[in-house]
Amino acid sequence: MTLLGDRESRLLIDGKLVAGSGGTFPTVNPATEEVLGVAADATTDDMSSAIGAARRAFDETDWSTNVELRVRCIRQLQQAMRDHVEELRELTIAEVGAPVMLTSMAQLEGPIEDLSFCADTAESYEWTTDLGVAKPMGIKTHRTVVREAVGVVGAITPWNFPHQINLAKLGPALAAGNTVVLKPAPDTPWCAAVLGELIVEHTDFPPGVVNIVTSSDHGVGALLSTDPRVDMVSFTGSTNTGRAVMADGAATLKKVFLELGGKSAFLVLDDADLAGACSMAAFTASMHAGQGCAITTRLVVPRERYDEAVQAAAGTMAGLKAGDPTNAGTVCGPVISARQRDRIQEYLDSAIAEGGTFACGGGSPADRDKGFFIDPTVIAGLDNSARVAREEIFGPVLTVIAHDGDDDAVRIANDSPFGLSGTVFSADDERAAGVAARMRVGTVNVNGGVWYSADVPFGGYKQSGIGREMGIAGFEEYLETKAIATAAK
Numbered sequence: 510m511t512l513l514g515d516r517e518s519r520l521l522i523d524g525k526l527v528a529g530s531g532g533t534f535p536t537v538n539p540a541t542e543e544v545l546g547v548a549a550d551a552t553t554d555d556m557s558s559a560i561g562a563a564r565r566a567f568d569e570t571d572w573s574t575n576v577e578l579r580v581r582c583i584r585q586l587q588q589a590m591r592d593h594v595e596e597l598r599e600l601t602i603a604e605v606g607a608p609v610m611l612t613s614m615a616q617l618e619g620p621i622e623d624l625s626f627c628a629d630t631a632e633s634y635e636w637t638t639d640l641g642v643a644k645p646m647g648i649k650t651h652r653t654v655v656r657e658a659v660g661v662v663g664a665i666t667p668w669n670f671p672h673q674i675n676l677a678k679l680g681p682a683l684a685a686g687n688t689v690v691l692k693p694a695p696d697t698p699w700c701a702a703v704l705g706e707l708i709v710e711h712t713d714f715p716p717g718v719v720n721i722v723t724s725s726d727h728g729v730g731a732l733l734s735t736d737p738r739v740d741m742v743s744f745t746g747s748t749n750t751g752r753a754v755m756a757d758g759a760a761t762l763k764k765v766f767l768e769l770g771g772k773s774a775f776l777v778l779d780d781a782d783l784a785g786a787c788s789m790a791a792f793t794a795s796m797h798a799g800q801g802c803a804i805t806t807r808l809v810v811p812r813e814r815y816d817e818a819v820q821a822a823a824g825t826m827a828g829l830k831a832g833d834p835t836n837a838g839t840v841c842g843p844v845i846s847a848r849q850r851d852r853i854q855e856y857l858d859s860a861i862a863e864g865g866t867f868a869c870g871g872g873s874p875a876d877r878d879k880g881f882f883i884d885p886t887v888i889a890g891l892d893n894s895a896r897v898a899r900e901e902i903f904g905p906v907l908t909v910i911a912h913d914g915d916d917d918a919v920r921i922a923n924d925s926p927f928g929l930s931g932t933v934f935s936a937d938d939e940r941a942a943g944v945a946a947r948m949r950v951g952t953v954n955v956n957g958g959v960w961y962s963a964d965v966p967f968g969g970y971k972q973s974g975i976g977r978e979m980g981i982a983g984f985e986e987y988l989e990t991k992a993i994a995t996a997a998k
């Protein structure tokens with residue numbers, strides 16, 4: 510690999526790759542437990558420097574008004590990522606534990622290509638709208654509405670789909686004219702730090718426009734929520750941390766954009782192909798070891814066919830044993846850390862304690878003595894009040910719940926503090942659409958449709974978040990609105 514050739518990553522602050530004042534911290538391959546190398550460990554002083562650089566770049570350069578420069582820089586970054594895609598693939602599999610098959614999709618190539626949407630949107634966007642002349646309060650006035658960048662954006666991201674989430678923040682925030690400080694999760698520092706290398710070596714981004722600050726200390730990220738020089742925090746992560754970000758941002762009334770956790774439901778109506786639907790639910794819940802916020806982890810099936818549904822899901826999941834992410838056939842790789850594996854195991858134990866059973870899986874595979882693995886698991890025998898049905902597990906775990914008809918299925922889907930995503934399967938498209946319309950969630954898959962796309966807004970209702978990422982709605986999260994009223998002759 511030429512990227513990170515010395516196996517030590519740097520911070521990007523004010524256009525320069527620099528060491529962290531806190532030394533370094535290791536980044537670990539979750540499939541092997543091997544230390545891949547080290548990342549720069551930033552302190553709050555480093556973070557303060559990065560915020561200062563972003564502030565100056567916003568206030569003192571023409572970045573926020575120079576659309577042509579922004580589009581050029583974003584396309585250069587995209588091209589640099591394309592040119593290094595095989596190295597990035599190797600890095601992503603090693604650091605994230607992402608199955609190789611997902612790197613041609615949302616784990617790597619998808620988000621690289623989605624940068625086109627951000628650049629294209631900046632080029633075609635109607636930055637100024639002419640509302641014409643009117644006579645409000647009797648005064649002849651020409652009204653214009655201008656959309657412009659919010660300012661300095663603090664982007665805080667998790668480890669599960671690092672490229673997807675880092676780029677879904679950097680792309681629109683930069684295209685809209687903001688400057689950014691990106692603070693990735695301590696578990697995947699290299700996936701963010703390589704962007705710093707590529708930006709310095711292959712793009713014209715002016716110093717301070719993008720800053721990338723890796724740290725082992727969550728408190729370093731918290732500075733982004735409190736510092737008055739930051740105008741907006743764009744956060745993806747757990748609901749608890751999102752709550753802390755919002756509370757911290759309240760003191761300076763920061764604009765806060767939150768993409769949080771989920772506990773999404775997969776509804777199988779009584780006329781659906783039960784085996785096919787349950788098999789798809791099982792496959793989805795196993796993908797990337799269930800470490801996806803929008804994964805449907807509650808399989809809600811007709812009560813009279815409950816046992817059949819459990820068998821169908823378990824039949825698929827038993828064939829998807831947790832395995833080596835470098836293997837082209839692997840769907841379920843490792844989970845990110847020992848801490849995460851132990852957390853999932855605790856949830857599995859709670860299911861048994863509450864009277865549930867495992868139709869397959871139930872813990873770590875016996876044949877792996879290295880790496881952080883949990884076998885895909887189907888939990889049966891519990892209802893929607895069980896802990897495993899209410900809380901986000903973030904592991905390859907599917908809980909099967911019985912429903913008594915469409916109204917009950919909708920009730921169960923909505924009986925959750927979260928509202929991120931959902932799925933409906935029915936032989937009747939109209940009936941499925943009617944159920945989808947009643948689900949209080951940000952995205953719905955009907956009979957296998959795919960909502961994940963650069964031009965489709967993604968985000969949650971209720972405690973799954975505030976705002977939308979991707980699509981025009983995601984771009985506009987990073988804009989302010991200014992009305993200019995000019996006295997007309």
Ligand code: NAD
Nearest residue numbers: 666667668693694727730731746747750753768769770802
């Ligand atoms: P996390 O909340 O522990 O951490 C996310 C980020 O926040 C990390 O960079 C972390 O260092 C930082 N952080 C931690 N404490 C902070 C604080 N007090 N102030 C500011 N920053 C702080 O989440 P995680 O474990 O890295 O990721 C898993 C979670 O992310 C899951 O809950 C998952 O559902 C959620 N997620 C949501 C989406 C979405 O789009 N809705 C997408 C992916 C992941």
